[in-house]
Amino acid sequence: MRLARDTRGVAYTEFLIAFMPFFALVLGLTQLALLGQAHLAVRHAANAAVRSAVVVVDDDPARYGEQPRRELDPRARGGGGSNGLLRMIGATGISRRGDARTRDIRLAAYVPLLAISPARSQIFSSSQRQSIQRAVGTGDLSRAGFGMLYVLGASGVIVGERGRTTRYAQGDDVTVRVTHAYPCLVPLASRLLCDNWLELQSGIPITTSRDLLDRLRGGVAGPDDIREIMAAQRRVRAQRDRLRDSRDPLRDLDEAELAGLLWTTVATGTRFRLLTAEATLPLHSAPYPYQSEVR
Numbered sequence: 001m002r003l004a005r006d007t008r009g010v011a012y013t014e015f016l017i018a019f020m021p022f023f024a025l026v027l028g029l030t031q032l033a034l035l036g037q038a039h040l041a042v043r044h045a046a047n048a049a050v051r052s053a054v055v056v057v058d059d060d061p062a063r064y065g066e067q068p069r070r071e072l073d074p075r076a077r078g079g080g081g082s083n084g085l086l087r088m089i090g091a092t093g094i095s096r097r098g099d100a101r102t103r104d105i106r107l108a109a110y111v112p113l114l115a116i117s118p119a120r121s122q123i124f125s126s127s128q129r130q131s132i133q134r135a136v137g138t139g140d141l142s143r144a145g146f147g148m149l150y151v152l153g154a155s156g157v158i159v160g161e162r163g164r165t166t167r168y169a170q171g172d173d174v175t176v177r178v179t180h181a182y183p184c185l186v187p188l189a190s191r192l193l194c195d196n197w198l199e200l201q202s203g204i205p206i207t208t209s210r211d212l213l214d215r216l217r218g219g220v221a222g223p224d225d226i227r228e229i230m231a232a233q234r235r236v237r238a239q240r241d242r243l244r245d246s247r248d249p250l251r252d253l254d255e256a257e258l259a260g261l262l263w264t265t266v267a268t269g270t271r272f273r274l275l276t277a278e279a280t281l282p283l284h285s286a287p288y289p290y291q292s293e294v295r
Contacts, residue, residue, distance in 0.1 A: 024188060030132055031189035038182040039275050041116045045109040045155075046277040050176040052108035053159055054281045056101050057168055062292035064100035070168040070283070072159055073099045074255060097257045106157045106257070109178050110148070113155055117147030118183050123270050135185035153261025154181040154272075156252035163255060170285035177278040179252035181262055184271045194271035195239065197262050200246055205239035212236055249274040 058069050076099040098106065119137050137143065156179040160166025168174065184194035191207060199206050212232040220226060253259065253274075262272070 027186050027189040031184060031186035031193055034135060035273055038116045041112050042178055042180050042275045043277040045112040046176055046178040046279040048112055049105050049109035049157055049178060050174060050279040050281050053105045053174045053176050054284045056104050057174060057283055058285050060290040060292055067100055072102050073165045074102050075163060102159060105159055109157045110151045110155065113151045113180055114147050116182060117150045119143040120146040122185060123183060123265060124268055130187040132186060153256055153258035156255045158252055158255060162251065168283055170287065172283050173280050174283050175278060175280040177252065177276065179249045179274060179276045181253060181272040182275050184273055190271045194273045195243060196269055196271050198266050199243060200250060203243045205236050205243060208236040208239045246274050249276050
């Protein structure tokens with residue numbers, strides 16, 4: 001009877017009961033906050049790109065290797081646009097995808113995306129433990145170098161029609177869509193909110209299906225087991241719906257300058273959330289020939 005009335009350790013037990021749900025809440029809010037700021041960066045990238053596009057599309061052909069005005073070819077092979085950084089990247093052979101005008105527009109989107117690009121150790125380090133510190137990252141200079149490489153492979157900037165030559169007339173609207181694969185690195189929360197690259201490409205909810213199978217193998221011993229199985233089924237459906245919604249953004253990433261880079265993350269199990277933003281502005285047309293066009 002004395003043991004039944006013993007209250008020693010009650011506070012410790014109550015702390016353990018309350019801590020795990022609270023800790024999971026903190027992790028979830030942290031990941032959602034990081035996704036929120038990333039989405040703002042993607043929206044800013046789309047706005048910056050469309051502001052660049054409405055000027056670049058009808059700019060002087062002499063600045064773009066005599067490329068015709070009001071015409072974009074995202075599948076062309078070139079060495080860069082009017083910007084020195086793009087010419088340098090093209091000269092390295094890392095990426096030459098897209099004509100000169102398209103590449104200048106892409107650069108306008110890449111610059112804001114550098115702010116949310118990860119360091120190499122955040123993506124490819126197998127020894128670094130999962131933590132909020134890893135998810136936030138550090139400010140070392142190596143992050144900038146790998147960040148530019150990551151942006152080239154994880155960002156699709158679509159101007160006009162995807163994968164096709166687009167021609168504009170004076171006064172047309174120009175639409176730019178930016179899709180970015182943002183890495184989710186917060187422990188636990190990333191499994192609930194994001195998907196690995198293999199799941200995104202296959203459309204199969206591998207993670208949640210595996211969890212459901214583990215629950216089923218454990219058997220059903222009571223109402224608690226039934227509730228856990230039903231919760232696992234809901235997670236499978238949620239991930240399946242999320243993967244279905246990601247199909248069209250995935251096609252945008254096929255237009256990335258280093259398309260295929262993210263396949264290298266399959267072995268590390270890094271999870272991603274595809275973020276998309278779109279912006280439209282009227283084309284700034286010049287109703288006269290440029291001096292370079294006058295013969």
